[in-house]
Amino acid sequence: MRSFLSALxxxxxxxxxxxxxxxxSIFRDYAxxxxxxxxxxxxxxxxxxxxxxxxxxxxxxxxxQGLENRVxxxxxxxxxxxxxxRSEDMGNGWKRELYAYWAGTAYIFATVxxxxxxxxxxxxxxxxxxxxxxxxxxx
Numbered sequence: 767m768r769s770f771l772s773a774l775x776x777x778x779x780x781x782x783x784x785x786x787x788x789x790x791s792i793f794r795d796y797a798x799x800x801x802x803x804x805x806x807x808x809x810x811x812x813x814x815x816x817x818x819x820x821x822x823x824x825x826x827x828x829x830x831q832g833l834e835n836r837v838x839x840x841x842x843x844x845x846x847x848x849x850x851x852r853s854e855d856m857g858n859g860w861k862r863e864l865y866a867y868w869a870g871t872a873y874i875f876a877t878v879x880x881x882x883x884x885x886x887x888x889x890x891x892x893x894x895x896x897x898x899x900x901x902x903x904x905x
Contacts, residue, residue, distance in 0.1 A: 791820045791889040799880060799887045807867045807876060808845045812837045812894075819878065819892035837874070840896065845869045851898075852905055859883050864901055877901045 793799040806815035813830035816822040822830055845867040852864040859882040867874050876894040880887055895901050 791818055793887045793889065795885070796880075796882060796887050799878070799889060803865070803876070803878065804848055804867075807848070807865075807874070807894075810834070810838050810841055810844060815876075815892075815894075819889045821892045841869075841872050841874065843869050843872070845872075845874065851875075852902075854905060862905070864905065866898070873898070875901050877904065 793802065802818050803815065806812075806818060812834040813822070813827075816825070816830055816833070825833070846869045847867070849866050850863055851866050852862075854862045856862065860879070861882070862877065862879045864875065864877045867876070874894060874896055875898050876892070878889055879891040880889045882888075893901060893904075
């Protein structure tokens with residue numbers, strides 16, 4: 767199981783950062799961005815969250831569905847809770863946040879870099895991982 771989680775972490779790490787640099791996602795405001803993020807993460811709709819946050823550009827629909835299927839195999843139940851573990855204000859409307867989603871003792875983590883400007887919230891980069899250390903090391 768540990769090796770499967772490591773393989774998932776590598777697949778996500780390789781898929782998300784490069785793709786997220788190509789397409790940014792625009793939301794009305796921070797509340798809408800969080801609503802979309804939380805709704806998809808709670809229900810383990812990984813393909814949808816990747817599309818919504820512009821992190822799917824370099825993945826085929828088959829790869830997105832495979833990634834979602836792997837996450838659903840690891841986490842057979844929807845997540846019930848979320849906390850912001852870390853929030854970094856980088857100035858001029860730029861912010862980075864790290865979120866933990868969980869149910870029971872099953873955890874998954876996500877991070878978003880976003881820019882609040884001109885009455886909208888632009889998601890610049892999105893990543894998720896089962897290994898918190900992988901995302902914490904980016905802060």
